[in-house]
Amino acid sequence: MTFKQILIIQLLTALLFFLPYSSAVYSDQNELLNLSVEDLLNIEVISVAKKAKSLNDSPAAIFVITQNDIKRIGATSVPEALRLAPGLDVARIDANKWAVSARGFNGRFSNKLLVLIDGRNTYTRAFAGVYWENQDVMLDDVERIEIIRGPGASLWGANAVNGVINIITKHSTDTQGGLLVAGGGTEEQGFGAFRYGGMINNATSARAYVKGFKRDKSPHQSGSDAGDDWDKVQGGFRLDSQLTTQDNLTIQGDAYRSIINQNTTFPQSTPPFQNNFNETVNAFGGNILARQQHTFSSTSDYSLQFFYDFYQRDEALFIESRHTVDIDFHHRFAFLGRNDIVWGLGYRYNHDNFQADNIAELHPSSRNDQLFSAFVQDEITLAEDSLWFTIGSKFEYNDYTGFEVQPTARLMWVPHHQHRLWAAVSRAIRTPSRLEHDIKVFAFVNPPQHTLPAVAIVLTGNPQLDSEQVISYEAGYRTTFINNLSIDFAAFYNDYSNLRSMHSDTPFLNPRTGILERPLFFSNNFKAKSYGFEISAVWQMLDWWRWDANYSLFKIDLDGQPAEDATGGRSPQQHVSLRSAISPMQDIDLDIIFRYVDRNRARGFFGTAVIDGYVSMDLRLAWRPANDIEISLVGQNLLAAQHLEYRQENFTQQTEIERGMYGKITWNF
């Protein structure tokens, strides 16, 4: 017998052992109906994490990652948790960098995904994306992560082009008491977290936390060390107060500091025309947020939110600091019986400063930007409990491209409570980043050939750069028709125009360096059409055994351009994930996660890097010797000693991700 045959027999035998128990669960309900209340109050009851696929009846491709999911896959960072979601492309570039995007266009500097943590926008104007290594939360205090694929711009504004991620932490009344987490292993060399929550008075609860970790270096393909180890310390708090029956106040904040090591390659004008060195990046920052919520009635409320966010990164490329102040107002009310209206106003102020004196410069080096926004959305009930039409738009005025309109129209139809269908058409834009606007950077230098001198490619910002735009058509179907199985399907067709492209100008001789400089400008000449679908299913096979499966297909047509010429990152055509969550006993969990990621290309100053498709597996085994203590053992990326997931667009070497194991203990008190 071959190995495969043996394996199949083993799996089948295991299944046969399980099957008899499944019938016991199904017949329960009929027996229960004949029981008296006394008996019902006396039976042993268990809670099963039968996750609901859809949060509610939103006419959008929504996926929810719960606290239980985060715990059971052994995620140690937000991007790792995001790997659970269909249609998201999550790739680890090295120990401290990530590429995350929805429905294509991935890269470290991907710019079409909006990420919010408790209502705080984590987008940086610098490159119109997210520094994932700056964003962290106390994972045990996360209530859920909502992932919306497709445009969310009509509510959230520019940059919510291909998706929105909402990380929502628990209310502080749900985090009372202490929590201590400690662990370590091969890649996750050491980590710890401590949180304590209490009541300040009858109406006010609060918590505070501190966490830290150290992550090991990754290797290059050859096995040599990439020098990308890093560590981080972060602390924060949250306070929730019920001021009156109608008013709630939330105040929260975080502060962090991390030491990030990286191997950097800069071009230079003299032989050998490139300079490779190790640097230590100091990154620190913090934020504070306050939100007041006033409730008029169950159909009417408003919220007023303020946040301030600061970060600084000291990199060889430049030292960047950024201050963001944001004020946001939302008001919801019912109107004429059938309309549920939400409208809001927002203002954001950004002050940044770039100190660049190596290969890059920014003009001006410091800038103040403002953003004014307003939105209105009306959900009209066309038929009670079955048909809704939503129409709305965001209106923005920004300092880069002026006035922008981002409308959406959505329809939700529930013919039967087990079948939900929706469709949407939306327009979203991505405003230019500060770097696209104002940077001048030596991207690379071609060494002299024969009689030709060295040519430096100088990437040059374009103040006339316009917003990228998409018109997106989406449709979806959710069903729970088969008992214990829920299926969620979403398909999309995105029509992009004004996408960022590059065009080169005539080279000229720089008399100072004696080399030819060829400027490369950003422009808006690319068009693309992308389409695909995502399907996710949850099967609660038994009360104690659940399967989650996702499949996504993504295709892009770059308007006749060969894929190699596309600027920015790309995404694999297919993703598959299969997860099995087993609790054979109430105090033991076993989790197995398989992922398949299709072949991909990364594009950058280095040219094109081909990333082979890969399969990876994570395993987690947890045991709760007492109610409040959990000991777990996690293996990550177990199928290969090391593999490549992505390559950053510029200035760093290709780095691979290693197999890792860690142990963890969690104590609630």
Add this chain to the structure above:
Amino acid sequence: MLTTKKTLSLIAFLLLFLSGLNQAWSRSVEKQTVLAVLTLNIARFTSWPEPAFNAEAPLNLCVFGDNIVQQSFEAIDNKKANNKTIHIINLSRLRNLDRCQLLYLSKLDRSRLKPLLMELKTRPVLTVGENMEFLKAGGMVGLEKINGKMQLSINLHAVKQSKLVISSRLLKLANIVDLPARVH
């Protein structure tokens, strides 16, 4: 170093091993199923004031919750409660609640729960929820899992305000609280 083959066989063996270990689970019942059946029983022990609905009309049991919650209530659709047929209405939005005689509210944001229960306060709608917070916010019946068993709590103050009557047979089994909705 673990090879792919070895890892896969290890998993298969683990599954085989685990298949013998599910005794604890097969005896107990899943919570959501019990919640639905308990809600049916609570309806059986409740009488609504006369004008709440006419004699032939069914008893409308409105369910607000995710697909798992809705699925669990399917089993009690069309069952009888004191000569009335239970009719399950799965709510997608918290609108048009006048048609409900019983409202089962699965998890709802604090900020929305309280005003909703305030508005229902004097109407003959029996509100059933999942924990003590629900009663504190002005809900009538709370079903909470405590030490592996369901505990029934009833907020008498809220029940009386709505002119509903819950049978003393049920009250005897419940943990009685008498909470006016908290101002703070």
